[in-house]
Amino acid sequence: MITNKFSGQVAIVTGAGQGIGFEIAKQLSVAGASVLLNDLSKELATQAADAINSMGGNCYPIHGDASNIDFIQQMIDEAVQRYGKLTIAIANAGITLFGDFLNYPAQSLQSVMNLNLQGSFFLAQRAARQIVKQKSGGSILFMSSVTGHQAHQDLAAYGMTKAALEMLAKSLVVELSQHQITVNTVAPGATLTERTLEDAGYQKTWARITPMGRAATVEDVANAVLFLVSPDARHITGQNLVVDGGWTAVSTSPY
Template sequence: MSNRFDGKSVLVTGAASGNGRAIALKFAEEGAAVTVSDLQEEPRRGGDPTHDLIEEMGRDVQFVECDVSKPEDLHDAVAEHVEAFGSLDVMVNNAGIDRQIPIREVESDDYDLLMDINLRGVYFGCQAAIDVMADQADGGAIVNMSSIGGIRGLENSSLYCTSKGGVTNLTRQLALEHGENNIRVNAINPGVIETAMTLEDGDTIDGLLEETPLGRAGQPEEVADGVLFLASDDASFVTGHNLVMDGGFTA
């Protein structure tokens, strides 16, 4: 196994479960010190906490409770990360939720919930990371979690697609603004990935898979591979890019 992230430190939001858990574990496997950030320590589908598994690998790790809808929590999480590990080399803004509601039924509270977590959380996660990375000689890498919903419409998903569309374009904008600081900003746009969140809506997932040329859901570990590529020196000339990982759904 490669050790592309030896000596590097990584903060992952929403890392207790799903894609975030796979991302945090894979960074640790490749040598990184990791801050596991989430609202709770336990995975949604049970099992050992992510940070316990990383500790068993012999890697440096800490858990930081963080509500990404609160900018102060994100800035505090980054500050705790830097205090523990000395720098912030990679920030992965992964935390997110989904709600499928026809627009005529959407209440303002529904709107606020989706935007606060999916877009506000990414926006201020980027801000907190850039505050640190802009003063680091080596800059840093930010990877945001967008979606196929960030580049095309999905049934009854006006809220989700609006939030993820914001993430897609925010990624491009920040790449333009902070290339001069040697900060690369990219995003992953996954299709149907087999996580606890997606499995809760089986009918919708079945419909999406019918339109997926590869005929299956992706795995969190596959998403993690994409994240690590964008964060690594293998992608040293890649910024402002939204990497679609959807089994051909948008083809």
């Protein structure tokens, strides 16, 4: 965990009630940042913030739909009202809806596009507006995926959105670098979370086909995120960091 590098920083982390998002929010807060923690579930958001605060962090829960543009602005306003500014925005919220391409329903596609792309795009836009107003610089980070690099069965829609986020990060370099705002992505591979561990064979399967011999932990992914939004990465922008234990180098199918 990176320590003593986020004092005075204010971050929004979406989809952070559990899993990777929670670990990111926890590490940021324990390392000195004030964190607005979002989740669609009020219960998860509250429990997560309470857990982080019990560790000595400074974290405030805000529940709502991270794909909704009005709610995104509400999060920005809440961060500024509560903490005086915003310096870091992490678009972690996303949805994975499996389905074969020939029968993939329009409703599923719209759901994936709304959260993964619209939510990320407008969080970046509204956060950037606030950071530009402050004239202080800052960091925006999108959560991508190895499925944006390698084809994965039944994830055409999801993989498409993740590849798009990496292009968005590159595109924003042109518009936001002059304001000292970095924009990067992290692409996790198989990661052990509450959701993935519901699959009894998940951990064993990915340990077998990952060159490093195990799936990632949430700490592995959060460590990469914290580096890219830290002062150590102020000259890194428009980049993607893959955290997959080498899986994309060999791309062995779990099927």
